[in-house]
Amino acid sequence: xxxxxxxxxxxxxxxxxxxxxxxxxxxxxxxxxxxxxxxxxxxxxxxxxxxxxxxxxxxxxxxxxxxxxxxxxxxxxxxxxxxxxxxxxxxxxxxxxxxxxxxxxxxxxxxxxxxxxxxxxxxxxxxxxxxxxxxxxxxxxxxxxxxxxxxxxxxxxxxxxxxxxxx
Amino acid sequence: xxxxxxxxxxxxxxxxxxxxxxxxxxxxxxxxxxxxxxxxxxxxxxxxxxxxxxxxxxxxxxxxxxxxxxxxxxxxxxxxxxxxxxxxxxxxxxxxxxxxxxxxxxxxxxxxxxxxxxxxxxxxxxxxxxxxxxxxxxxxxxxxxxxxxxxxxxxxxxxxxxxxxxxxxxxxxxxxxxxxxxxxxxxxxxxxxxxxxxxxxxxxxxxxxxxxxxxxxxxxxxxxxxxxxxxxxxxxxxxxxxxxxxxxxxxxxxxxxxxxxxxxxxxxxxxxxxxxxx
Numbered sequence: 342x343x344x345x346x347x348x349x350x351x352x353x354x355x356x357x358x359x360x361x362x363x364x365x366x367x368x369x370x371x372x373x374x375x376x377x378x379x380x381x382x383x384x385x386x387x388x389x390x391x392x393x394x395x396x397x398x399x400x401x402x403x404x405x406x407x408x409x410x411x412x413x414x415x416x417x418x419x420x421x422x423x424x425x426x427x428x429x430x431x432x433x434x435x436x437x438x439x440x441x442x443x444x445x446x447x448x449x450x451x452x453x454x455x456x457x458x459x460x461x462x463x464x465x466x467x468x469x470x471x472x473x474x475x476x477x478x479x480x481x482x483x484x485x486x487x488x489x490x491x492x493x494x495x496x497x498x499x500x501x502x503x504x505x506x507x508x
Numbered sequence: 509x510x511x512x513x514x515x516x517x518x519x520x521x522x523x524x525x526x527x528x529x530x531x532x533x534x535x536x537x538x539x540x541x542x543x544x545x546x547x548x549x550x551x552x553x554x555x556x557x558x559x560x561x562x563x564x565x566x567x568x569x570x571x572x573x574x575x576x577x578x579x580x581x582x583x584x585x586x587x588x589x590x591x592x593x594x595x596x597x598x599x600x601x602x603x604x605x606x607x608x609x610x611x612x613x614x615x616x617x618x619x620x621x622x623x624x625x626x627x628x629x630x631x632x633x634x635x636x637x638x639x640x641x642x643x644x645x646x647x648x649x650x651x652x653x654x655x656x657x658x659x660x661x662x663x664x665x666x667x668x669x670x671x672x673x674x675x676x677x678x679x680x681x682x683x684x685x686x687x688x689x690x691x692x693x694x695x696x697x698x699x700x701x702x703x704x705x706x707x708x709x710x711x712x713x714x715x716x717x718x719x720x721x722x723x724x725x726x727x728x729x730x731x732x733x734x735x736x737x738x739x740x741x742x743x744x745x746x747x748x749x750x751x752x753x754x755x756x757x758x759x760x761x762x763x764x765x766x767x768x769x770x771x772x773x774x775x776x777x778x779x780x781x782x783x784x785x786x
Contacts, residue, residue, distance in 0.1 A: 371581075374605065379520070387575070
């Protein structure tokens, strides 16, 4: 794409004494071919509004795509307006977060069940739980809110707000 | 529809024998979008440069998706531009917007027939004119804070060691002020450069079009783009224009003027009232 333009005719026939410049900056080319030029609605209709949106985003992309990737800029891959892949990725992230929340909640319930069981089974308070991991999982929060609904993060925020309101 | 070939139109030129022959010769050496050879479709006094493109790539649905694919967009835009600049080096050209696509060449011919008067008038306007891009960059001094953390409170010992040293808080504020001042100076110099480019264009350029400044944060182009203009200049004055622009900021520290082109008159094909210089 960036190779020099093969010029079949003699240079004197060219109207441009400066040589053709197919190596022109991508941003300069894009702002012309997407934003300027004669607009005729062809048989294949594309939404120019979409393209305008695109060019606004592309204004940020002054270097070539490869250069941007080189320096680790790939925002368009996450941007739903620029990439069909982004939607997919976004939903995966959401799914992931939902699953994590579910795992947290299930873990909490199991711990509570274990605690209740232990309380019934062990008469002597000095006895250690069989599995070490049990102790680790018993966070102060779980103890503070037995049987709470699965909305811990929100509850925490409320607590913080309440504290904040106190003089 | 998917299996068929569509007709991609790049630009409109005159259809005189001399022009079409020169255009065909030049186009023979290049390939257009999707690697296809580019040909001319004539209708009356005008002709369009076209090439066949695969329907599965240029259908409405496919285009919508492809335009989001920056790699595809880049190669398509460059191929589109290559055809236009190849033609522009030999004759007067009306660039069409990217992805102007017809079902077949007969549809292109019909479009040319319907608009030949308007095209002919525009071609007359652009005869012997070139477009120059003129961008002004301000190379603003970057923040050079001594340390990101607030200066530590000096211990009595440190005070004793260097009693002449002024209060670090004051020194910090002074540096901030100097830095701010330097940025202001550069900004003012850039404004002056923009004024000069506008002034120097007078008498040479016949029209001006403004583009939005490019945001160079992602590019490693140094400096902030403060003005991004295009000028339509008679070919006879093109070199003088370029030289004048290139030296517009010679004595202004931190300011750079970049000239791109000559371009086909991309920026002036819109109705002229929107593009007239003030």
